Amino acid sequence: MIYDVLAQPVKGIDFAPASEAAEILQNLRTIITTTKYSVPLERDFGIDADMLDLPINVAQAKLQSEMITAIKKYEPRVEITSISFTGTDDGVLVPKVQVRIKNDNE
Structure with a gap:
């Protein structure tokens, strides 16, 4: 089964x-919406925001690379099938990550 995860923060965390x-x-949503260096005890967690203010095509490529690296490191239970982007008129990129959960019995 393929799941879509949008890089948009959700209020609250479900602890169960x-x-x-x-x-x-x-976990995936948390990884792709967290800025690297913002987590005090795990500074490498999340996505590096160095691509801010770059041209859209360059930013997409760098963001895609960052997301793949972070997901592979912090959530190895998934296989990324695709990453796509939508944008707003004011230049905000909204990534959508499609994944397949390894060992998913559905």
């Missing part, structure tokens, strides 16, 4: 997700 899939998807 209903399933392993829900836990994994929440």
Whole structure:
């Protein structure tokens, strides 16, 4: 089964997700919406924001690379199938990551 995860923060954290899939998807959302160096005891966690203010095509390439690296490191239970972007008129990129959960029995 393929799951879509948008890089948009969600209010609150579910400390008791209903399933392993829900836990994994929440972890992915946290990884791709956290700025690197913002987590005090894990400075390398998240996505580096160095691509801010770069041209959109360059920013997309760098952001995609950052997301792949971070997801592989911090949530190895998934396989990334694609990463796509939507944008707003004011230049905000919203990544969408599609993943397949390894060993998913659904």
